Amino acid sequence: xxxxxxxxxxxxxxxxxxxxxxxxxxxxxxxxxxxxxxxxxxxxxxxxxxxxxxxxxxxxxxxxxxxxxxxxxxxxxxxxxxxxxxxxxxxxxxxxxxxxxxxxxxxxxxxxxxxxxxxxxxxxxxxxxxxxxxxxxxxxxxxxxxxxxxxxxxxxxxxxxxxxxxxxxxxxxxxxxxxxxxxxxxxxxxxxxxxxxxxxxxxxxxxxxxxxxxxxxxxxxxxxxxxxxxxxxxxxxxxxxxxxxxxxxxxxxxxxxxxxxxxxxxxxxxxxxxxxxxxxxxxxxxxxxxxxxxxxxxxxxxxxxxxxxxxxxxxxxxxxxxxxxxxxxxxxxxxxxxxxxxxxxxxxxxxxxxxxxxxxxxxxxxxxxxxxxxxxxxxxxxxxxxxxxxxxxxxxxxxxxxxxxxxxxxxxxxxxxxxxxxx
Amino acid sequence: xxxxxxxxxxxxxxxxxxxxxxxxxxxxxxxxxxxxxxxxxxxxxxxxxxxxxxxxxxxxxxxxxxxxxxxxxxxxxxxxxxxxxxxxxxxxxxxxxxxxxxxxxxxxxxxxxxxxxxxxxxxxxxxxxxxxxxxxxxxxxxxxxxxxxxxxxxxxxxxxxxxxxxxxxxxxxxxxxxxxxxxxxxxxxxxxxxxxxxxxxxxxxxxxxxxxxxxxxxxxxxxxxxxxxxxxxxxxxxxxxxxxxxxxxxxxxxxxxxxxxxxxxxxxxxxxxxxxxxxxxxxxxxxxxxxxxxxxxxxxxxxxxxxxxxxxxxxxxxxxxxxxxxxxxxxxxxxxxxxxxxxxxxxxxxxxxxxxxxxxxxxxxxxxxxxxxxxxxxxxxxxxxxxxxxxxxxxxxxxxxxxxxxxxxxxxxxxxxxxxxxx
Numbered sequence: 001x002x003x004x005x006x007x008x009x010x011x012x013x014x015x016x017x018x019x020x021x022x023x024x025x026x027x028x029x030x031x032x033x034x035x036x037x038x039x040x041x042x043x044x045x046x047x048x049x050x051x052x053x054x055x056x057x058x059x060x061x062x063x064x065x066x067x068x069x070x071x072x073x074x075x076x077x078x079x080x081x082x083x084x085x086x087x088x089x090x091x092x093x094x095x096x097x098x099x100x101x102x103x104x105x106x107x108x109x110x111x112x113x114x115x116x117x118x119x120x121x122x123x124x125x126x127x128x129x130x131x132x133x134x135x136x137x138x139x140x141x142x143x144x145x146x147x148x149x150x151x152x153x154x155x156x157x158x159x160x161x162x163x164x165x166x167x168x169x170x171x172x173x174x175x176x177x178x179x180x181x182x183x184x185x186x187x188x189x190x191x192x193x194x195x196x197x198x199x200x201x202x203x204x205x206x207x208x209x210x211x212x213x214x215x216x217x218x219x220x221x222x223x224x225x226x227x228x229x230x231x232x233x234x235x236x237x238x239x240x241x242x243x244x245x246x247x248x249x250x251x252x253x254x255x256x257x258x259x260x261x262x263x264x265x266x267x268x269x270x271x272x273x274x275x276x277x278x279x280x281x282x283x284x285x286x287x288x289x290x291x292x293x294x295x296x297x298x299x300x301x302x303x304x305x306x307x308x309x310x311x312x313x314x315x316x317x318x319x320x321x322x323x324x325x326x327x328x329x330x331x332x333x334x335x336x337x338x339x340x341x342x343x344x345x346x347x348x349x350x351x352x353x354x355x356x357x358x359x360x361x362x363x364x365x366x367x368x369x370x371x372x373x374x375x376x377x378x379x380x381x382x383x384x385x386x387x388x389x390x391x392x393x394x395x396x397x398x399x400x401x402x403x404x405x406x407x408x409x410x411x412x413x414x415x416x417x418x419x420x421x422x423x
Numbered sequence: 424x425x426x427x428x429x430x431x432x433x434x435x436x437x438x439x440x441x442x443x444x445x446x447x448x449x450x451x452x453x454x455x456x457x458x459x460x461x462x463x464x465x466x467x468x469x470x471x472x473x474x475x476x477x478x479x480x481x482x483x484x485x486x487x488x489x490x491x492x493x494x495x496x497x498x499x500x501x502x503x504x505x506x507x508x509x510x511x512x513x514x515x516x517x518x519x520x521x522x523x524x525x526x527x528x529x530x531x532x533x534x535x536x537x538x539x540x541x542x543x544x545x546x547x548x549x550x551x552x553x554x555x556x557x558x559x560x561x562x563x564x565x566x567x568x569x570x571x572x573x574x575x576x577x578x579x580x581x582x583x584x585x586x587x588x589x590x591x592x593x594x595x596x597x598x599x600x601x602x603x604x605x606x607x608x609x610x611x612x613x614x615x616x617x618x619x620x621x622x623x624x625x626x627x628x629x630x631x632x633x634x635x636x637x638x639x640x641x642x643x644x645x646x647x648x649x650x651x652x653x654x655x656x657x658x659x660x661x662x663x664x665x666x667x668x669x670x671x672x673x674x675x676x677x678x679x680x681x682x683x684x685x686x687x688x689x690x691x692x693x694x695x696x697x698x699x700x701x702x703x704x705x706x707x708x709x710x711x712x713x714x715x716x717x718x719x720x721x722x723x724x725x726x727x728x729x730x731x732x733x734x735x736x737x738x739x740x741x742x743x744x745x746x747x748x749x750x751x752x753x754x755x756x757x758x759x760x761x762x763x764x765x766x767x768x769x770x771x772x773x774x775x776x777x778x779x780x781x782x783x784x785x786x787x788x789x790x791x792x793x794x795x796x797x798x799x800x801x802x803x804x805x806x807x808x809x810x811x812x813x814x815x816x817x818x819x820x821x822x823x824x825x826x827x828x829x830x831x832x833x834x835x836x837x838x839x840x841x842x843x844x845x846x
Contacts (some may be wrong), residue, residue, distance in 0.1 A: 040490040046706035050747030054754050073535055082744050082756065085500075093517070102559040119743025220658050222727040225749035304645040304727065304840055312842025317539025319647070321505050326606075333505065372507040373541040396429030412835045419735025 001257050003264075007142040007158030010173035011196035012238040013038045017141035018148030023122060024115065025076035030148035032126060035072040035192055036102060036134050041234035043110070046212050054081035055091040057230055058115040062096065063107050067201025068188035069234055069416040072192050073098040074112035074149050076177070081113075081227040090123045097127055101134035101229035112190050112231050114151055115175060117227060139207035142175065147175040149190055152417055157268040163257045165250050166241035170197040174261045176231075180270040183220040185304065191216070191231040191265055197254055198237035199244040206247075206262035207255045208233055216261040218405040220292055220302045221273035224413070233258070238285040269387075271405035272302075275413030279389045280310055282320075283404045286396040292329045292395075293403030298328030300392060301407030313385035315340065315378065317367045318393065334371035335397040339364055342387035364393075424680050426687075429578040430565040430581030433596035434619035436461045436618065437659040440564035441571030443682075444552040444553050446500035446545060448537065453571035455549060457556050458495040459525060459613055464657035466492035466533070467628035469635050469650035477504035478514040479536040480653055486518065486530050490624025492657055495615050496521040497535035497572050499600070501544040504536075504650040511595040513643045520550055524557035535613045537600060538576055540650060565598065572613055575840055576757040580691040586680045588673050589664035599654075599686045601692040604726065612673030614654040614688055615657030616641070620668040620677055621660035629670075630678045631656055638685040641717055641828040644696035645724045645837070656681070693724075693811075693829035702812045705735055706827045709819040715752045716826030718818075722750030723815060734832035735807035737803065738763065740790045757794035759818040763788055765810035787816075 009016050015039050016031040036283075043064045044268050058078075063069060076209070080087050095109040113121065136144070146156040160173035167372045176191035199207070208231070216231060223225050234267055237243065244250045271279035282300045287293035300306055303323035309316035316337045324331055366380045432439050432526040441453040465584035470480050479502075486492060495516050503510050525532075527722050556597065559567070569579040583596040585732035595762045599614035621631070631654070639654060660666065667673045694702035705723045723729055732739035740761045747754055764787045788804040790797055809814070 050745060050748035051750075051754070052744050079741070082741055082791070082794070082796060084757070086795075116739070116741075117745060118791060120796070200659055224726055224728045224745060227741075227745050304837075305647045307840050308841030309836060314843050316504055316539070316541075318502070318542075318650075321475050322473060322540060322647060322650050325473035331474070334507070338809060342758060347793075368505070368541060371505070372509075373505060373543070410838055410841075412838050414727075415731050415734060415833055415835050415838060418731030418833075420737050 001161055001163040001260060002338065005159050006148055006160040006163045007175045008035050008171055008173045008192055008194045009139045009142040010152035010160035010383045011171040011194050013196060013236045014147040015137040015141055017133055017136040017138065018144030018280060019129050019133050021125040023125055027077055029261040030098060030144055031076045032129060032399040033074045033148035034128050034137065035100060035145060035194065036137055037070050037234055038238040039236045039238060040068060040070050040206050042067055042199060042201040043232060043234050043235045044201060044208045045230065045232040048226055050225050050227050052227045053080065054079050054113055054228040056080050057084060057089040057228060060110045060230060062108060064232065068108060069110050070104050070108040071098055071102055072110040072112060073234065074190060076114050076142050076149050076151050076224065078115040078119060079117045079228050079272055081114050082118040082122045083120055090121045093123050094126060097130045101130050112230055114149065114190050114228050134197040139410055146175045149175065149349035151177060152179040152274050153272055155272060157265055158160045159261055159264045160262050161257050163253055167254045168241035170239040170241055171195065172261050174291065176264050176265045176269060179221065179272055179274045183225045184221065190228065192319055193233040193261060195233065195235045196237065196239040198241050199235045199254060203244050203251055204233055204235055207258050210255065210376050211259040211262045215259065215266040218298060219270045220298060220407050221268045221270065234391060242282055244260055267406050270408055273408030274417045275411040276408030278310060278409045280388065280392065280407045281408065282394065283402065284394045284396060285402045286398060287401045288330060288399035288402050290401045293401045294405060296324045296331060297403050297405035299323040301405045304378060304410055307407065307410035310353060310385060310390055313382050315367055315385060317382035320342055331396045332398055332414055336366040337366065337370060337395045339366045339380055339393040340384045341391040341393055343385040418421060424584055424585040424683060424783065425796050427585045428505050429583040429596055430569055430598045431458050431596045431615055431617045432581035432592040434564040434617050434662060436743055437617045438560040438564055438661045440556055440559040440561065441567030442552050442556050446548055448499055450500055451800060453567055454499045455552060455556055456497045456571035457521060458617065459560055460657055460659040462659045462661060463491060464659045465490055465622060465624040465627050467624060468655040468656050469631060473648050473650050475505065475650045477502050477536055477651040478506060479503050479511040479534040480651060482518060482654060483533050484512040486533060487655065491531060492530040492533050493527050494521055494525055495533040495535060495655065498549065498611060499537050499574050500526035501538040501542060502540045502651050503534050503544045504540040506543055509543055513544045515622045516546050517549060520553045524553050527688050535653055537572065537613050537651050551552060554809040568845045569598045572598065574600060575602040575697050576600050576695055578695060582684055582687045584680050584683050586676055587618060588676045589721060591662045592845040593664055595680050595684050595780055597688050599688045599692060601705040602644065602697045603694055606646045606648045613651065616656040616684060618656065618658045618664040619660065620658055621662060621664050622658050622677055626674055627656055627658055627665050630681050633678065634685045638682065638689040641721060642693045643688045643721060643830050644693065647723050651832065660740040670822050682832055690829055693831055696799045696831030698834040699831030700834055701733060703815065703830045703832065704812065704815065704827060706825065707817045707819060707827045710824045710826065711753060711822035713824045713826050717745045717826045717828060718750055718752035719754060719830035720826050722746040726830045727833055730779050730830065730833035731764065733808060733813055735809040736805050736810060738790055738804035739814035755817045755821055760789065760793060760818045761788045761791040762816040763804055763807045764814040764816055765807040766812055767814045
């Protein structure tokens with residue numbers, strides 16, 4: 001399995017495009033995207049667990065309930081959430097408009113929206129631009145689509161991998177957006193994953209749910225679970241491999257590739273958190289089970305105080321212990337140790353082209369050991385914390401399970417961006 | 424029942440003092456406080472639910488487990504949390520030092536610490552200053568004690584009330600600190616409540632727990648439940664009223680007065696949140712039960728996005744609905760309405776001398792009604808949101824229960840304060 005260039009159009013049979021239709025009057029970039037597969041796809045999706053769900057999410061859940069889909073229409077600039085009956089009609093209208101120009105059924109269209117909550121989406125702008133959007137569909141179009149779904153994101157997020165399954169070359173591609181209101185619970189802000197792998201809807205769903213638990217669901221920017229989180233995988237089978245219909249070697253190969261894509265996209269979202277200057281990766285080892293390890297790691301990267309300390313390159317590890325203590329997950333403070341680690345190869349520095357694991361030399365400073373604060377070198381710790389990627393290693397000695405969560409620092413710019421988002 | 428001047432020394436028989444002993448080398452203010460009752464007190468306390476508990480909290484819980492206490496020693500500048508065996512000895516030493524100069528048992532001393540986590544507390548500095556601390560005990564000493572417990576607080580927090588119970592004048596006084604790491608769960612950062620009311624330990628505990636659920640436990644500054652939250656009530660019985668030993672009219676009078684004090688202190692803590700420019704009060708009405716109303720209100724005032732929007736005076740109510748949606752509490756988005764309300768009499772403007780309910784004229788802007796966004800007057804909403812106290816009224820139409828939570832906005836200064844707290 002290896003990373004390759006490209007995004008949602010990397011797998012065979014997929015094209016994409018994006019146009020600007022000024023859903024938000026002040027917008028100066030693409031804000032409407034379309035992804036299309038020339039063949040019908042098996043489809044699976046995971047969506048926000050927020051009780052308040054966008055109208056687009058409600059429609060999409062209905063449309064992929066039969067395990068089939070062929071296109072995705074997505075807009076930024078308006079979340080179409082908390083918009084009542086009019087919003088529900090808008091979401092259906094978006095599916096119908098895409099289906100009309102593509103010559104497919106509205107029920108096979110996935111609808112994504114992202115942006116401000118509680119404002120009606122001006123669907124007439126989409127209507128005016130739908131033909132041009134369709135006419136521009138191409139293999140290169142992933143470059144137009146990937147920017148069309150961005151809101152406060154500072155760079156686009158896409159990746160693709162290639163692997164061999166059942167003797168055939170199989171590809172998986174993805175694009176995502178997500179920067180604020182990120183505390184993912186069963187899905188991400190918005191992510192489209194495409195593949196030409198032949199895989200049944202059931203096994204697609206199985207692989208997706210297993211992967212999401214350790215990737216997207218371990219990311220938090222600000223503790224706010226969005227109303228719009230959606231992740232959909234479309235598999236059109238055009239790679240020609242024998243269809244994966246049960247667990248086994250082929251399924252594991254597919255899972256591995258899908259998980260690599262999801263992990264990559266999850267880290268890109270964390271590193272591009274609103275206002276962020278640093279990606280924070282917290283790994284908890286020696287926990288009693290994986291759920292506990294992930295839960296503790298998520299509490300650390302989710303703490304406002306921990307995030308602010310890392311923004312200030314302050315080795316204030318007491319805040320990590322505090323966060324673990326209120327997480328609701330089990331650990332023994334007296335057996336816990338904490339180490340800071342940095343890597344010269346930061347993901348954030350080259351976030352748009354980062355495609356593999358870090359290989360740079362890492363430096364480490366242990367600050368807390370078996371429940372006791374160490375008299376550590378403050379200057380060395382500060383240096384590690386000034387890197388663009390900060391890793392927090394927490395050892396619990398309660399068991400053998402390990403889990404990682406990703407987040408970002410809390411900065412002046414987060415406050416600035418969110419103090420006046422609507423205008 | 425009425426508010427009166429003063430704090431912990433307002434009730435008969437209590438004296439207090441505070442001195443500077445430079446627990447944090449750079450400190451330029453008092454950082455060690457003592458509160459003493461000339462008679463033994465019935466005592467009750469509530470403490471942080473964080474799994475990581477400060478050594479001071481562990482000692483205090485042990486010392487008041489018999490329902491008795493006579494003094495409180497409290498330091499700022501160091502939390503004595505995550506400090507292992509040495510920290511445990513330090514907390515015991517603090518109790519022993521206070522007991523020594525006061526001529527009482529160490530087991531009757533309550534120990535409070537607040538400040539940085541994960542650093543050893545220099546107890547020798549306390550030892551050097553303990554005699555001067557004791558010698559300065561006086562009725563006026565509440566003014567020295569109330570500043571000694573402050574960390575990033577911008578002003579001290581104290582209040583006192585007077586009421587008549589069983590034909591006798593009874594007083595309750597309090598001082599508290601708390602500005603960051605505030606997401607109270609069964610206690611507050613640090614709060615000492617004193618009273619001369621005669622009330623049994625059991626009824627004191629009962630009144631305290633009932634009151635805390637709707638006051639301190641409904642406050643959040645940053646979602647971080649501290650390792651040091653402690654609230655202790657000392658009742659010395661010197662008012663001479665017939666001791667309250669069961670529920671009934673006297674108990675209700677006492678509860679009402681205690682609750683007024685707790686509510687006042689809780690609001691002072693929220694309004695003085697780290698970096699805050701505004702107090703946010705969110706009231707949810709029409710919920711199916713009180714727990715749900717409070718849970719929904721707490722989710723709103725706890726959301727980073729909602730807090731940042733209010734800092735920017737942006738009427739971004741979609742973020743409130745989003746927070747309610749992920750709170751885990753039940754409501755029906757389609758039946759929900761949201762109104763902003765402000766008051767000319769802000770608490771924050773005169774926070775140190777604010778002692779009663781607001782009486783200024785309020786203005787209101789409804790922004791969301793029965794699940795549909797309203798075409799509201801943005802300028803009018805902005806004006807309401809620019810006030811120093813912002814009230815969010817949320818109607819659910821699911822039942823008749825009501826609950827309120829208090830928080831503050833998320834500002835540049837919060838990031839600044841917490842980006843470099845230790846140095």
